[in-house]
Amino acid sequence: MSIEIDHVNKHFRDFVAVDNVSLTFRDGELTALLGPSGSGKTTLLRIIAGLEQPDTGRIRFHGEDTTDLHVSERGVGFVFQHYALFKHMTVFQNVAYGLTVRPRKTRPSKDEIKQKVMRLLELVQLDWTAHRYPHQLSGGQRQRIALARALAVEPKVLLLDEPFGALDAKVRAELRRWLRQLHDDIHVTSVFVTHDQEEALEVSDRVVVMNKGRVEQDGSPEDVYDHPANPFVYQFLGNVNLFHARVHDGVARIGDVQLPAPEFQGYKNEHGQAYVRPHEIEVFAGREHSDALHAKIEVISVVGPTVRLELRTDNSEELVHAELTKHRFRALGLAQGGDAWIRPTYSRVFLPDERVSND
Amino acid sequence: MITPSTVIDTNDTIAKRWRRATEEPVWIRITLITIALTFLTLFLVLPLTVVLYGAFEHGIGVWYAAVSDPDALSAIRLTLLIVAIVVPLNTLFGVAAAWSIAKFEFRGKSILISLIDMPFAISPVVVGLIFVILFGSQGWLGPWLSSNDMRIIFAVPGIVIVIAFGTLPFIARELIPLMQQQGKEEEEASLTLGANGWKTFWYVTLPNIKWGLIYGIILCNARAMGEFGAVAVVSGRIRGETNTMPLHIEVLYNEYMFTAAFAVSSLLTGLALVTIAIKSAVEWNDERRQRIAAA
Numbered sequence: 001m002s003i004e005i006d007h008v009n010k011h012f013r014d015f016v017a018v019d020n021v022s023l024t025f026r027d028g029e030l031t032a033l034l035g036p037s038g039s040g041k042t043t044l045l046r047i048i049a050g051l052e053q054p055d056t057g058r059i060r061f062h063g064e065d066t067t068d069l070h071v072s073e074r075g076v077g078f079v080f081q082h083y084a085l086f087k088h089m090t091v092f093q094n095v096a097y098g099l100t101v102r103p104r105k106t107r108p109s110k111d112e113i114k115q116k117v118m119r120l121l122e123l124v125q126l127d128w129t130a131h132r133y134p135h136q137l138s139g140g141q142r143q144r145i146a147l148a149r150a151l152a153v154e155p156k157v158l159l160l161d162e163p164f165g166a167l168d169a170k171v172r173a174e175l176r177r178w179l180r181q182l183h184d185d186i187h188v189t190s191v192f193v194t195h196d197q198e199e200a201l202e203v204s205d206r207v208v209v210m211n212k213g214r215v216e217q218d219g220s221p222e223d224v225y226d227h228p229a230n231p232f233v234y235q236f237l238g239n240v241n242l243f244h245a246r247v248h249d250g251v252a253r254i255g256d257v258q259l260p261a262p263e264f265q266g267y268k269n270e271h272g273q274a275y276v277r278p279h280e281i282e283v284f285a286g287r288e289h290s291d292a293l294h295a296k297i298e299v300i301s302v303v304g305p306t307v308r309l310e311l312r313t314d315n316s317e318e319l320v321h322a323e324l325t326k327h328r329f330r331a332l333g334l335a336q337g338g339d340a341w342i343r344p345t346y347s348r349v350f351l352p353d354e355r356v357s358n359d
Numbered sequence: 360m361i362t363p364s365t366v367i368d369t370n371d372t373i374a375k376r377w378r379r380a381t382e383e384p385v386w387i388r389i390t391l392i393t394i395a396l397t398f399l400t401l402f403l404v405l406p407l408t409v410v411l412y413g414a415f416e417h418g419i420g421v422w423y424a425a426v427s428d429p430d431a432l433s434a435i436r437l438t439l440l441i442v443a444i445v446v447p448l449n450t451l452f453g454v455a456a457a458w459s460i461a462k463f464e465f466r467g468k469s470i471l472i473s474l475i476d477m478p479f480a481i482s483p484v485v486v487g488l489i490f491v492i493l494f495g496s497q498g499w500l501g502p503w504l505s506s507n508d509m510r511i512i513f514a515v516p517g518i519v520i521v522i523a524f525g526t527l528p529f530i531a532r533e534l535i536p537l538m539q540q541q542g543k544e545e546e547e548a549s550l551t552l553g554a555n556g557w558k559t560f561w562y563v564t565l566p567n568i569k570w571g572l573i574y575g576i577i578l579c580n581a582r583a584m585g586e587f588g589a590v591a592v593v594s595g596r597i598r599g600e601t602n603t604m605p606l607h608i609e610v611l612y613n614e615y616m617f618t619a620a621f622a623v624s625s626l627l628t629g630l631a632l633v634t635i636a637i638k639s640a641v642e643w644n645d646e647r648r649q650r651i652a653a654a
Contacts, residue, residue, distance in 0.1 A: 080547070086549075
């Protein structure tokens with residue numbers, strides 16, 4: 001079932017939480033709403049669910065206007081960051097809840113409920129916990145129960161609010177792979193909110209980047225990561241270095257390094273900022289290339305198989321971060337406090353807004 | 360050579376040293392426990408014993424005569440009637456007030472919270488006087504009430520009103536912090552699962568606030584039975600009609616009928632103990648059910 005968000009606005013007192021957002025989530029798609037805290041992503045999700053009423057705008061499920069439909073009648077599955085399991089009920093009772101509270105006419109029989117609940121518990125691989133209470137389970141287990149509970153009512157759409165936000169790194173990674181698989185199996189239209197770019201990129205079919213209540217970019221994970229629409233998305237999706245750059249006739253210059261910037265064909269000698277990812281910087285121990293930039297190594301940190309360097313150069317105001325493999329690092333024989341030469345291999349240049357022609 | 364006994368010795372000293380590092384010195388512990396126990400004995404156990412001793416000093420027959428006296432029976436009936444009206448009323452109000460304060464944002468919320476505390480702050484005698492001024496024959500609504508043949512002051516309705524007022528904060532006060540701390544996620548989860556508001560309240564909210572609610576009801580109940588000052592002002596102390604148990608006890612006491620006074624007191628105390636016993640029983644039963652389910 002597709003979800004259509006049509007010019008939705010929402011504010012809390014003076015704070016604009018959602019600013020004229022229009023989006024369509026296609027049937028069966030798993031979409032990540034990605035943004036920093038306060039970007040309006042959770043509010044938008046709650047508006048879709050009916051837990052929050054928009055000031056203006058409409059929400060449509062499969063073309064049908066649900067804006068004024070009560071939460072309990074929308075048929076959404078909602079998964080909360082802190083699970084929101086019913087503490088006083090067993091796991092079984094939690095998962096069965098959505099079925100047992102139905103009016104007698106539409107309520108399945110006891111046996112049917114039991115079968116369905118056990119099937120769902122098997123799906124989330126926790127059938128052995130049926131008679132336990134939530135407080136006896138780990139965080140990851142609780143969230144899987146919460147998911148099973150949401151799925152029990154066969155929701156038309158599944159909404160997840162920072163579902164892995166309260167879990168530790170290892171469980172998070174496991175659960176998000178598991179969620180992806182689950183989605184491939186059941187194919188329910190799903191939207192999940194996260195502030196973790198890695199999570200968004202790994203799990204989703206599509207990423208919507210939000211900031212200050214607005215949609216900054218909307219596209220496939222690859223697209224969003226490789227072709228950020230603006231400086232915000234660039235900075236939010238992974239680490240990035242900013243270099244001073246000059247743009248002239250489709251070429252960006254960082255010091256002596258020349259990189260293509262085809263979108264600025266026809267621009268003459270404009271000053272801008274070049275955005276370069278840490279892994280898109282080559283590092284050399286000596287002056288092997290005439291165009292490489294000189295830098296001083298300030299910090300070397302080894303993180304597992306990767307080595308991160310923090311370098312000081314005249315072409316950037318901040319320390320430049322570069323990443324290389326441990327293997328390459330050893331081959332170069334770099335030392336803290338020593339000299340190095342760096343060369344960006346790919347960049348994306350943004351000019352100040354007033355210098356960009358809109359034609 | 361290390362013999363087994365030396366090994367034990369060493370372990371012992373380590374244990375002792377470790378205990379010293381994590382616990383208070385013995386004399387502090389003894390002092391604190393002594394102070395607590397002395398207070399409990401002086402202010403709880405002793406009075407309770409005195410009441411029971413005084414009540415049964417002259418045998419069960421005298422006790423029974425005192426509590427089955429028509430005036431005493433009337434006071435007991437009135438007290439129970441008041442409890443039966445006031446406690447449900449304030450339970451309803453307390454849950455509604457706590458619910459709205461904890462789950463909704465609205466203007467004047469902080470004023471409402473302070474208002475709820477007011478009955479605690481005002482002296483019961485003043486509370487009584489307020490309602491006399493409102494409903495008394497010389498009061499604002501007095502002429503209208505008497506022309507419609509209605510009596511509030513010096514009658515049961517007045518007593519119900521002042522006691523309801525005096526016990527208003529107990530349940531709300533117990534529930535507000537509890538519900539605020541629990542937030543509304545579980546309720547929201549219930550709603551998204553298709554439960555309507557009433558089912559959500561019944562299956563999710565109520566079980567979560569159960570203990571706070573029971574505790575609040577017990578406090579409210581105890582206070583409703585024991586309220587004296589405000590009732591003394593509005594009841595008119597008509598024997599066999601508007602005397603509640605505390606008022607009846609005072610009457611007996613003033614008439615030097617100490618044994619009878621103690622007898623009715625023991626009954627009032629007994630009622631309070633019964634509510635506490637009920638709470639403990641429910642608590643114990645609930646814990647046992649959870650343990651069985653968990654095993």
